Amino acid sequence: MNRFRIFRLLQYMAMSVAIWGILYGCATANRGGLRNSREVGRAFETFHVYPDHRYWYYYLENNPYAVVGLEPPYHIEDINWKEVDPNSKTFEKVVGLVESFPAPGAYTYGAFILDDQGRQIGVWYSSLSAGIIVNPENQVVSVTTAMPWINDDGWYGGGVGFGVGSGGGGVGIRLGF
Secondary structure, eight states: OOOOHHHHHHHHHHHHHHHHHHHHHTTTBBBEEEEOOOHHHHHHTTTTTHHHHHEEEEEEETTEEEEEOOTTBBBBBOTTTEEEEEEESSHHHHHHHHHHHHOOOOOOEEEEEEOTTTEEEEEESSOOEEEEOOOOOEEEEEEEEOOTTTOOOOTSSEEEEEEEGGGGGEEEEEOOO
């Protein structure tokens, strides 16, 4: 390989590293996190709510995967999260379901939700792990986590079923146990 090609290759590599660094820096600028806390776990288990926090649960009322409480002005704007009154029977129901039915191989835990400065802005209760991004301009908290109802890799068991048809136009039923 001649010197010109080596020089050109090094230029491309340097440019790639610089671009990657800029993109990574922008993507993690507002990254928050979770800090495990037995205190938060016990609070959810006893249905103790943090004053002035607004609460949401993840997915369906009869099949929730997480419960989150955020102090104002922070809030969630995501169709997979539903706001719930912390003084309602629905709140007790979703917390009880999250506690009683953890993801396979996991356990339900409590955690503080942290903003990008490490300041506590809320509480988390789930058996799923999560990525937290906090938008400081509009105080929207984005939670990235698994979507177990979409993942069909054994989440609901192997299942049994039958199908009729051919190609992509078949009709079938799958029951998981």
